[in-house]
Amino acid sequence: MADLIGLLPGAPPLAVGIPVADEAGAGERGLALVLGVVERGLSIWAPGDKAAPLCVDFTGGRQGYRLAADRVRHERLIKALGKPKHTSPRVLDLTAGLGRDAALMAAAGFAVTLIERQPVLHALLADGLARAADTPLAQRLTLMPVGEALSDPLPAGPWHALYLDPMFPARDKSAAVKKDLQWLQTLCRYPDLDEERALLALARRQPCDKVIVKRPRRAPPLGGTAPHHSLDGKTVRFDVYLPGG
Incomplete structure (x- = not known):
């Protein structure tokens, strides 16, 4: 790198x-x-590229409208999370990336702990959280120190959910989205099948009510493991697993 x-x-x-x-x-x-x-x-x-630089923005940006209280409850991710059993529901995001899904979950009222092992993405997340530190949204987001391996100790549960959004190839026709994903793909290689299985197994071993995995709508399930059920969207779906397995 x-x-x-x-x-x-x-x-x-x-x-x-x-x-x-x-x-x-x-x-x-x-x-x-x-x-x-x-x-x-x-x-x-990218040096010399005319595309706008990519940063983490928890106060607005491209998805700012999605964080509004009257909209966020309609997001499929929030529907996949379902009604929590606990009064202060917590979610552990094991693949935080740019924090966009974590922001949706926080806007819906969940306290989200973010883990990101890629150092550049971790730095972007830390900067975005620092700039939004005084907002109610950022106060529901906790970024863990950068780690290097799945074997690193995870923060203690219990959790309402574990969330996974592994890298997958860009299929969107939007040039802006493609550019963002191209840069992310430069930073993060795709996990192989064994890595997918290890990631899912790690998530399902944690004390939680469910594990949610974001996938392209027509992609096979993570690690070849069928979910308990799924919520389909136009381009992505959310596979829901029970803990254990």
Whole structure:
């Protein structure tokens, strides 16, 4: 990863990046992405690319309208979570990514603990949470320190749900969405079948009421393991598993 990411002045020091003086220097070295601070906060983008830099924005941005109280309850993810048994329901997001689904769950009233093992994505999440620190939404989001392996100790339950959104290929026709996913795919390789099985098994071993997995609508189930039931959307579905198994 160190030969793919250029760290611009102002970016946090990361072991996976190469410090560069400017974007032009990153391009000359053939680096795929740069990490730097722009007007909206810590961001990644491709050197010389006209697409807008990508950052984590918990106060608005592309999905800001989805976080409104009168809309969030209609999201399929929230329907998949169902009615919690506990008065202070908690969700553990094992693959936080850019935090977009975590934000939906927090907007619906869940306290969400985020785990992200990719250092660049973790830095983006930390920056987004810092900028939104005074908002009620961010106060329901807790980002764990970056870890490197599934064997790292997980925070203690019990949980209403464990949430998984493993990386999968982009199928959306929107150029903007494709660009975002292309950059994420540069940072994160696809899990193989054994890794999918290990991730699902880890989630189902935790003390929780259910495990929810986000998948492309026509993709096979994670690790080849059939869910208890699913909620289908136009492009994605949410597979629901019971703990244990």
